[in-house]
Amino acid sequence: MTASSAPSAGRFTLTRRLPHGHQADALRSDVLKGLAGRPRTLPPKWFYDGRGSELFERITQLPEYYPTRTEHAILTERAAEIATATRAHSLVELGSGSSRKTRLLLDALTAHGTLQRYAPLDVSEDALTEAGQALTADYPGLAVTAAVTDYEVDLTLPGEHPLLVAFLGGTLGNLDTAQRRAFYAALRPQLRPGDTLLLGVDLVKSADVLIPAYDDAQGVTAEFNKNVLHVLNRELGAAFDPAAFDHRAVWNAAESRVEMRLRSRLAQTVPVPALDLAIDFERGEELRTEISVKFRREPLEAELASAGFTLRHWWTDAGARFALLLAAPAE
Numbered sequence: 001m002t003a004s005s006a007p008s009a010g011r012f013t014l015t016r017r018l019p020h021g022h023q024a025d026a027l028r029s030d031v032l033k034g035l036a037g038r039p040r041t042l043p044p045k046w047f048y049d050g051r052g053s054e055l056f057e058r059i060t061q062l063p064e065y066y067p068t069r070t071e072h073a074i075l076t077e078r079a080a081e082i083a084t085a086t087r088a089h090s091l092v093e094l095g096s097g098s099s100r101k102t103r104l105l106l107d108a109l110t111a112h113g114t115l116q117r118y119a120p121l122d123v124s125e126d127a128l129t130e131a132g133q134a135l136t137a138d139y140p141g142l143a144v145t146a147a148v149t150d151y152e153v154d155l156t157l158p159g160e161h162p163l164l165v166a167f168l169g170g171t172l173g174n175l176d177t178a179q180r181r182a183f184y185a186a187l188r189p190q191l192r193p194g195d196t197l198l199l200g201v202d203l204v205k206s207a208d209v210l211i212p213a214y215d216d217a218q219g220v221t222a223e224f225n226k227n228v229l230h231v232l233n234r235e236l237g238a239a240f241d242p243a244a245f246d247h248r249a250v251w252n253a254a255e256s257r258v259e260m261r262l263r264s265r266l267a268q269t270v271p272v273p274a275l276d277l278a279i280d281f282e283r284g285e286e287l288r289t290e291i292s293v294k295f296r297r298e299p300l301e302a303e304l305a306s307a308g309f310t311l312r313h314w315w316t317d318a319g320a321r322f323a324l325l326l327a328a329p330a331e
Contacts (some may be wrong), residue, residue: 010130011142014125017156023123026150028233028275031287035272035279035287044174044260044290045123046228053127055224062220064212067170070322071200072101072181078315078324079108082164085313085326087114089210090159094151095164096120104137106196109164117143119158123150143213149151152179155186162194170202170322173257173293184307191329197309199325203316207251214249214258214292222247225260228289236274244268248286260290297323305330 027046034041048056060068088109093102102118109115118135120126128146135144145158157163165187175183187197214221225247229240245262252259264281271278281287301311304327313326 008092012136012144012249014128014132014146014148014199016125017147017154018123021254023148024235028230029237031232031272032275032277036254036277039208040279040281040287042228042287042289046231047224047289048124049231051230051233052201052224054123055220055227058220059216059224060215062218064216065221066321068101070317071168071170071324072104074315074322074324075101079104080111081313082324083108083112083330084327085163085197086164088162088163088164090113090117090119091155091166092119092121092159092163093168094121094155095167095169095171096122096128096146100175103138104186105164105166106142107134108260110139115142116264117145117159119147120144121147121149121151133239139206140205144293152183155183155190157187161192162189162196164196164198165191166198167326168198168200170198170292172199172201173295176255176291176293180303181307184304184309188329192331193329195329196312197327199327201295201300201323201325202292203321203323204256204296206313207253210251210258210294215247216262219247219259221249225289227243227261229262232272234292236272238270238272238274239330240270241268242276245287247253255291255293256295257291257293259288259308260292261288263287265270295323300325313319 022108030043059065091109108117120128125148128148132144132146136142226242226245229242232238233240244265248261248263248267250259250261263284263286267283269278269280297314304311308330309327310330311325311327315324
């Protein structure tokens, strides 16, 4: 894996840790692995081109979509307590995106007097650059060292210890059990005594609340789900007709997760010329595009313990819809 640095702009630096062509190669690999056989699946990261990111921002403002505003409320209430508990010198954020909610942690850690560095990791160079330049302007004493990388293949943590590693937005739920185990295994050896992990996780609740959050009345989530088909058409020359698929959100109680799917409205064959592939869909056949696991405290605490972490704090909103938890490497 190669690394290169962009010119420094004051206290903001950006390092490109992904090899040239990584995203294109990863997309091809995921499509071959996920669509060539059955059941059809794709990982959710391919939603997020420019249009997909804009659609997701709209989703976070919908009345049905509670996770973003609930997590933000918990962070607002608990940020000072997190700063006191962690005394972090470096805040490392995985999948940081725009870093907007991170300002609550930056404010608290700055006020506490310990923070020296913010180190966001994301696949989007544009998002990192925009956020990094804004943050260095707003936080005069802060160094921002951004890295363009994919934490699923390169989870190397920068910064001075003690670290606070933030993985927010319920993104842990996009990983299945095996993927979460691999994530913990890559993360845990890099943490020293005094380092901490801050996770934002969505909690199990009634399907009457969960399903509308992923199938809103305005149809924004349906448009977001179908955006992956536009990505495949543009990047791989595929011939998906988004109108030939229906958006579905399903509560899989056995796996404690919401699944987003695209259901073929008819029997059809979709060519993907860049991969020399033709995908046959039966009428009613579904392509799973996202999982969003919902957690309960005791099983998640046990999962973390088996991975070498000790749960230190568990904070929820009044309705116990969402949780922020702080874990530390077990001694």
